[in-house]
Amino acid sequence: MNLLLSLETSSPVCSVALHRVADGALIGQSELRLDKSHSTHLTVLIEQLLENTGHRLADLSAVAVSDGPGSYTGLRIGGAAAKGLCFALDIPLVAVSTLRAMAAQVAAGTAHPEKFWYCPMLDARRTEVYAAIYTHEGQEVLAPTPLLLDADTLAEQLAHHSVLFFGHGAAKFRAVLGEHSNAGFLAGIEPSAISVGQLGVAAFHRQEFQDVAYYEPFYLKEVYTTTPKAK
Known part of the structure; x- marks a missing residue:
């Protein structure tokens, strides 16, 4: 098989x-x-x-x-x-x-999925998240990007579309955004x-394969490191 x-x-x-x-x-x-x-x-x-x-x-x-x-x-x-x-x-x-797969997961379980855009958010330390926006068919509206969160984040998208936010970074955005008629937040999505x-x-x-020898994950940002203190 x-x-x-x-x-x-x-x-x-x-x-x-x-x-x-x-x-x-x-x-x-x-x-x-x-x-x-x-x-x-x-x-x-x-x-x-x-x-x-x-x-x-x-x-x-x-x-x-x-x-x-x-x-x-x-x-x-x-x-x-x-x-x-x-x-x-x-x-x-x-x-x-990762973000596209999360969006597909939520869209598949949403009634009338065409009514929404889907925004997975993963925690990226402090007031930042990794996020992207997709349609219910998986079309990319916003490419994966690090977002600094404030009350005006994604204001343009929210002005014209109903957007569902989910993932372990979405709670941080909900805290700074407050109530918004076009924003919905889903808990427990991993x-x-x-x-x-x-x-x-x-x-x-579609035969979309990676080169096994040279493949590297899409980190989006450099790894966070700290400099050891001098003795």
Whole structure:
């Protein structure tokens, strides 16, 4: 059986899923909501998912990985695992935008999805978030970007469209925006390997593959570091 394995490690949720390549059907999914667990638990989740669904690594036709933005460390772990599997099995690597996958996830569960634009927001420290805006069909309205949040952020978009905000950075925007007739906020939405896999299957059929040797996640910003104090 030809399967696509998807990995989502851009947030504190470590998530893996299996989809059938032929029709995109979900075969199985597993996740662990334990902060800073990706490095020790990702390969275990993959092994358990394959075992529980009665499959082997040899059944994989491709691996899809959440491409970012998100946690620098998490993205590196997911990217390294995906590249290792693709290299060892000689199969293609598919990269899926974390924000686009979140938007697709919410749009799929929204009544009359065409009435809204979808704005996933991921926390990027202090008053900043990683954000993008998509239509219900996945068309990009605002490319992924770091946004500094204040009461006027996305004022132009909100003036003319109803926008749904979600992700673990959306609460920060709600606090500075206040009440707005065109802004809706959804709680409890986290990146998921299921939506990564759904978009990954579509990209697989379009043959949108990454170079396994040179692939790097889409960090969007340089990693945040501090300079050690001199002794």
